[in-house]
Amino acid sequence: EPEVTQTPSHQVTQMGQEVILRCVPISNHLYFYWYRQILGQKVEFLVSFYNNEISEKSEIFDDQFSVERPDGSNFTLKIRSTKLEDSAMYFCASLSENTEAFFGQGTRLTVV
Amino acid sequence: RKEVEQDPGPFNVPEGATVAFNCTYSNSASQSFFWYRQDCRKEPKLLMSVYSSGNEDGRFTAQLNRASQYISLLIRDSKLSDSATYLCVVSDNYGQNFVFGPGTRLSVLP
Numbered sequence: 001e002p003e004v005t006q007t008p009s010h011q012v013t014q015m016g017q018e019v020i021l022r023c024v025p026i027s028n029h030l031y032f033y034w035y036r037q038i039l040g041q042k043v044e045f046l047v048s049f050y051n052n053e054i055s056e057k058s059e060i061f062d063d064q065f066s067v068e069r070p071d072g073s074n075f076t077l078k079i080r081s082t083k084l085e086d087s088a089m090y091f092c093a094s095l096s097e098n099t100e101a102f103f104g105q106g107t108r109l110t111v112v
Numbered sequence: 113r114k115e116v117e118q119d120p121g122p123f124n125v126p127e128g129a130t131v132a133f134n135c136t137y138s139n140s141a142s143q144s145f146f147w148y149r150q151d152c153r154k155e156p157k158l159l160m161s162v163y164s165s166g167n168e169d170g171r172f173t174a175q176l177n178r179a180s181q182y183i184s185l186l187i188r189d190s191k192l193s194d195s196a197t198y199l200c201v202v203s204d205n206y207g208q209n210f211v212f213g214p215g216t217r218l219s220v221l222p
Contacts, residue, residue, distance in 0.1 A: 033210070042214040043156065043199065056209060091155055093210075100146060101201075101210055103155035 002026045006092050006104035013111055016081055021107045023075045023092030032075045033093040033101065034067065036060070043091070049075065082111045116202050116213035124219045129190050133216045135183045135200030144203040145176055147185050149196045150215065156199055159185075190220045 005024045013019050025032050034046040047057040047067055054067065066078045075094075079086055092104040116137045125131050137145075145162035160167065162174040162183050173186040183200055200213035 035212075043150075043212040045211065048209065089153070100158045100161060103157070106155050108153075 002102075004092055004094055004102050004104035006090075006107050008107060009105065010108045011110070013082055013109070015084060015111055018078065018080045019082060019109060021077045021079070021090050021092075021109070023077070023094075023104055024073055025075055025092065025094030026096075026102055027073070029094035029096045029099075029102075031055075031095050032069070034077045035091045035093065035103075036088040037091065037106075038085075038088045046077070046090075079109075082109075084111050087111045116200055116211050118198075118200050118213040118216045120214055120216060122217040122219055124221060125190055126221050127190060127192060129220075130186065130188045131190055131218060132187075133185045133198055133200075133218075135185075135213050137181050137183070137200075137202045137211075139202065139204055139211075140181065141204050142181075142202045145174075145183050146201040146203075147172075147174055147183075148199040148201055148212075150199055151196050156201075156212075159198070187218075190218075192220050192222060194218060195220045 007022045032049040035043050037043045045058045047061045048055045064080050069075050087110050089106045089108050091106045093101040095101045118135045147159040148156040149159045150156045160169050160174050162176045164176055166175045171188045175184045197215040197217045199215045201210050203210050
């Protein structure tokens with residue numbers, strides 16, 4: 001069964017550092033998403049990406065965040081100048097028309 | 113983004129019980145509806161899509177009421193392995209703009 005893969009599974013970073021979270025969506029999918037989930041809280045939408053550009057972003061997705069799809073396969077989320085409150089699980093998801101969203105296993109980001 | 117609301121629970125039920133979850137959504141333009149299951153510290157996984165006519169998959173039944181803008185999930189003969197958080201997910205057109213509810217936590221007790 002095709003799957004969305006995310007790396008790393010766990011990232012520990014110092015406050016103020018930049019991190020890049022990587023995702024490889026399912027190959028024929030067209031829509032890509034990043035979500036985050038702070039421990040014990042709901043899954044929150046960050047950004048959606050279609051046709052090589054951001055199609056929608058939430059209030060959380062401010063100038064600290066950026067996404068790109070540099071090589072047609074990887075889909076990355078960059079977080080600059082990390083803060084303690086950025087600690088969360090970050091999930092990547094992809095889908096195509098007529099499918100549900102498939103989620104990666106997530107990257108646990110811990111900012112210390 | 114419009115909201116999706118769920119009772120956070122927890123629902124603590126004995127094995128074999130029937131349990132029902134409701135979810136309400138505020139965006140009347142919503143077109144697609146799903147129930148996802150999330151185990152602790154794992155990614156959400158699709159449990160079932162919700163169709164206008166209602167649908168059943170084994171012990172699970174999903175219903176949609178567009179007029180009242182709510183979705184329900186019924187679990188019959190609950191198993192210990194059903195313990196998880198159940199997420200209501202609404203999309204305003206198929207394939208885009210998924211909005212998650214906060215989830216309802218279910219614990220099935222022996």
